[in-house]
Amino acid sequence: MSEKQIDEFSGVSTTGHEWDGIKELDNPMPRWWLIIYYATIVWAGAYVIAYPAWPLISTATTGLLGYSSRSEMKAEFAAANAAKADYIAAIASKSVTEILADDKLRTFAAAAGAAAFKVNCVQCHGSGAQGSPGYPNLNDDVWLWGGKPQDIQQTIAHGIRFTEDSNTRVSEMPAFGDMLKPQEITQVANYVASLSGKAGDTSATDIAAGKELYAQNCSSCHGDEGKGNQEVGAPNLTDAIWFYGSTPAAIAAQIKAPKHGVMPAWGVRLGDTAVKELTVYVHSLGGGE
Amino acid sequence: MLDTPEIETFDATAVNSARMRQPLYAARKKVFPKRAEGSFRRFKWIVMLITLGIYYLTPWLRWNRGPYAPDQGVLVDLANRRFYFFPIEIWPQEFYFVAGLLIMAGFGLFLVTSTVGRAWCGYTCPQTVWVDLFLVIERAVEGDRNARIKLDAAPWSAGKLIKRVTKHLIWLIIAVLTGGAWIFYFADAPTLLRNLVTGHAEPVAYITIAILTGTTYVFGGLMREQVCTYMCPWPRIQAAMLDENSLTVTYNDWRGEPRSRHAKKAAAAGQAVGDCVDCNACVAVCPMGIDIRDGQQLECITCALCIDACNSVMDKIGRERGLISYATLAEYQANMALATAGGTSTIDPRRVHDANGRLSDKVATFHLKKLMGPRTLIYLAAWTLVGLGLLYALLTRDRLQVNVLADRNPQFVVLSDGSIRNGYTIKLLNMIPEPRTITVTMQNLPGADMSVVGMDQHVERSFVVEVEPDKLKTLKVYVRQPRENIASSRQHFTFVVEDKSSHESDRYEATFDAPETGK
Numbered sequence: 001m002s003e004k005q006i007d008e009f010s011g012v013s014t015t016g017h018e019w020d021g022i023k024e025l026d027n028p029m030p031r032w033w034l035i036i037y038y039a040t041i042v043w044a045g046a047y048v049i050a051y052p053a054w055p056l057i058s059t060a061t062t063g064l065l066g067y068s069s070r071s072e073m074k075a076e077f078a079a080a081n082a083a084k085a086d087y088i089a090a091i092a093s094k095s096v097t098e099i100l101a102d103d104k105l106r107t108f109a110a111a112a113g114a115a116a117f118k119v120n121c122v123q124c125h126g127s128g129a130q131g132s133p134g135y136p137n138l139n140d141d142v143w144l145w146g147g148k149p150q151d152i153q154q155t156i157a158h159g160i161r162f163t164e165d166s167n168t169r170v171s172e173m174p175a176f177g178d179m180l181k182p183q184e185i186t187q188v189a190n191y192v193a194s195l196s197g198k199a200g201d202t203s204a205t206d207i208a209a210g211k212e213l214y215a216q217n218c219s220s221c222h223g224d225e226g227k228g229n230q231e232v233g234a235p236n237l238t239d240a241i242w243f244y245g246s247t248p249a250a251i252a253a254q255i256k257a258p259k260h261g262v263m264p265a266w267g268v269r270l271g272d273t274a275v276k277e278l279t280v281y282v283h284s285l286g287g288g289e
Numbered sequence: 290m291l292d293t294p295e296i297e298t299f300d301a302t303a304v305n306s307a308r309m310r311q312p313l314y315a316a317r318k319k320v321f322p323k324r325a326e327g328s329f330r331r332f333k334w335i336v337m338l339i340t341l342g343i344y345y346l347t348p349w350l351r352w353n354r355g356p357y358a359p360d361q362g363v364l365v366d367l368a369n370r371r372f373y374f375f376p377i378e379i380w381p382q383e384f385y386f387v388a389g390l391l392i393m394a395g396f397g398l399f400l401v402t403s404t405v406g407r408a409w410c411g412y413t414c415p416q417t418v419w420v421d422l423f424l425v426i427e428r429a430v431e432g433d434r435n436a437r438i439k440l441d442a443a444p445w446s447a448g449k450l451i452k453r454v455t456k457h458l459i460w461l462i463i464a465v466l467t468g469g470a471w472i473f474y475f476a477d478a479p480t481l482l483r484n485l486v487t488g489h490a491e492p493v494a495y496i497t498i499a500i501l502t503g504t505t506y507v508f509g510g511l512m513r514e515q516v517c518t519y520m521c522p523w524p525r526i527q528a529a530m531l532d533e534n535s536l537t538v539t540y541n542d543w544r545g546e547p548r549s550r551h552a553k554k555a556a557a558a559g560q561a562v563g564d565c566v567d568c569n570a571c572v573a574v575c576p577m578g579i580d581i582r583d584g585q586q587l588e589c590i591t592c593a594l595c596i597d598a599c600n601s602v603m604d605k606i607g608r609e610r611g612l613i614s615y616a617t618l619a620e621y622q623a624n625m626a627l628a629t630a631g632g633t634s635t636i637d638p639r640r641v642h643d644a645n646g647r648l649s650d651k652v653a654t655f656h657l658k659k660l661m662g663p664r665t666l667i668y669l670a671a672w673t674l675v676g677l678g679l680l681y682a683l684l685t686r687d688r689l690q691v692n693v694l695a696d697r698n699p700q701f702v703v704l705s706d707g708s709i710r711n712g713y714t715i716k717l718l719n720m721i722p723e724p725r726t727i728t729v730t731m732q733n734l735p736g737a738d739m740s741v742v743g744m745d746q747h748v749e750r751s752f753v754v755e756v757e758p759d760k761l762k763t764l765k766v767y768v769r770q771p772r773e774n775i776a777s778s779r780q781h782f783t784f785v786v787e788d789k790s791s792h793e794s795d796r797y798e799a800t801f802d803a804p805e806t807g808k
Contacts, residue, residue, distance in 0.1 A: 032511075126699075127698055137703075140702050140705065140710075236705065240703055240706060284765075
């Protein structure tokens with residue numbers, strides 16, 4: 001390629017590159033194309049000066065405009081918080097009952113509560129608040145400590161059997177394994193199972209004996225008819241919901257050596273507003289009274 | 290010169306040797322299209338008026354939709370996600386209409402290109418229309434071709450400066466109006482115009498105008514044919530749709546060659562002469578700056594102005610029109626075979642003329658029947674089918690819709706009395722700009738009842754809800770079924786929504802989930 005080769009047909013010089021007899025023409029670029037090309041190079045240089053670009057050892061150049069995605073995020077955060085400020089203030093100043101009565105406020109609080117629930121509550125109650133054995137299902141209509149808004153608020157704020165909070169809800173069922181004989185425990189368990197139709201083929205005499213034992217030992221908390229008592233968190237034994245299982249064996253185990261769950265108090269940790277939002281959300285799950 | 294034997298000479302050339310050097314870039318070769326006159330030019334004026342008219346005036350057409358919807362005939366309301374096209378209102382989920390229109394546009398392009406060639410490029414492409422408009426201004430200010438060439442070559446003077454500034458100013462005004470017209474499609478036009486003028490419009494409006502002003506001015510005024518040649522992918526794509534029965538602007542060299550500027554002299558000397566008098570009128574009028582006599586070229590936008598120019602020359606010299614014409618490749622090749630006696634000799638125009646110098650009967654001419662081949666009919670059928678499908682969908686589409694989302698987490702809830710409850714999110718879509726009273730009813734699932742969050746009532750099997758005009762209403766509904774009714778872990782039932790006054794209704798087949806051991 002010592003000599004400039006001119007393509008005979010087009011009159012344009014070739015680059016000297018040739019593949020299978022096809023030669024590459026050395027057409028110059030259109031001027032406007034080159035102008036845009038150089039403009040992008042200038043733009044890139046200006047961008048590097050104006051915006052954070054060069055990585056340094058522990059940081060990066062800041063750029064003349066002082067832009068950073070973190071400060072942009074902070075500004076957006078502040079704007080979002082400012083937009084929510086009215087709602088937050090209203091939630092802080094109103095009672096849960098008042099929030100529930102206000103359609104817009106309820107919708108906002110429920111959405112905020114759902115977000116707080118997903119961070120703080122799903123570990124025990126499940127992402128759909130459906131619970132699991134020992135952790136109550138918050139969708140149903142059964143409430144150990146009451147399902148009215150203020151009951152739910154009290155439970156969330158102060159927890160259950162959470163000794164660090166002096167206002168926590170406390171009650172413990174005695175372990176009857178030390179007080180009743182094994183046979184008696186079976187009889188009481190069978191009777192309790194029969195209250196919700198789960199006793200199976202237990203004999204009538206056994207159930208009668210269990211009923212008597214129940215009246216002596218259990219009715220003070222669970223009531224004469226086994227309807228429970230929300231004042232002390234005693235479960236209703238006649239409904240279809242069983243915290244620790246509904247078979248006579250599971251019931252017997254619970255009578256013998258009861259398990260007791262603990263829920264932390266969230267009032268101090270999350271603040272009053274978040275507790276109210278959580279209350280509205282939990283109340284809206286379909287079981288709120 | 291040194292003549293020392295020790296010094297070796299090399300056969301080497303510097304990479305940037307002055308002999309090899311070329312300029313880095315090629316400046317645009319200016320094109321000064323002459324004003325053409327004739328039937329195609331008239332057709333182009335009409336198309337230009339119609340297309341520009343549609344573009345500038347459409348946003349100002351009003352269409353009364355009542356108190357709850359905007360009164361603009363064509364409105365793309367991005368903020369509220371509604372598209373209004375006269376009586377048609379499109380919701381985002383009905384976007385398939387737009388997809389359908391795009392498919393029709395595609396088939397339409399295939400249909401048009403396979404029959405009449407690159408008609409899109411020549412007549413209706415915005416680039417062509419605006420370049421044409423900008424050329425009108427250029428001619429009005431600077432004069433026609435020769436005057437412009439002279440002005441361009443002239444040294445700078447006050448007169449030249451005034452002309453140039455005037456031209457660019459008018460171009461810029463057109464560009465601003467072009468960018469300005471675009472944004473009126475996206476907001477209420479009179480309000481937006483007032484806000485624009487008083488400086489109260491959204492920044493995005495000004496930015497859009499600025500961008501479109503810039504592109505219109507640069508593409509239409511400065512770059513012109515270069516946009517088609519270098520930037521646009523369409524010429525490459527469209528060329529692939531042509532076949533031997535597609536009409537293209539063709540120089541009929543079988544009757545034009547050999548061309549001669551001194552035809553009479555040559556003919557008197559007994560030489561074969563074609564109809565082309567080599568006047569270059571076809572080159573002078575070409576907005577792309579090409580010579581159609583060099584054959585089909587990528588740059589040709591088939592605007593047919595060269596046909597107009599050539600026809601007027603043929604009229605003057607008393608020859609038949611159509612030396613440059615719309616012709617198909619099949620027809621051209623037949624005539625070429627005729628003129629070259631099957632390709633065995635060079636073109637002799639005498640073979641295609643009769644004794645009187647008119648074109649012979651043997652010359653193949655265009656016939657509409659040839660365009661109606663199977664390919665055309667298939668495109669036409671596909672285009673029509675999609676169109677009819679869209680029309681059917683449009684006429685039968687629902688203006689009241691219900692969507693139901695069953696809660697999945699938890700799938701069901703056991704209540705204290707043993708009954709099972711499922712949660713559903715019901716979305717009611719009132720797609721007309723009038724408020725509606727909608728009845729939501731649960732069908733099948735005997736024994737079950739409903740409750741609606743926020744309505745504070747136990748609704749049994751049916752409830753009535755007000756839905757705002759042109760809005761979506763979301764309801765949280767719980768359906769409860771006694772345990773003894775539950776036959777299987779999946780029961781199917783139906784939500785029916787109905788507007789009792791218009792009898793419009795929609796239904797949704799929902800599923801009621803229960804535990805496996807539900808029975």
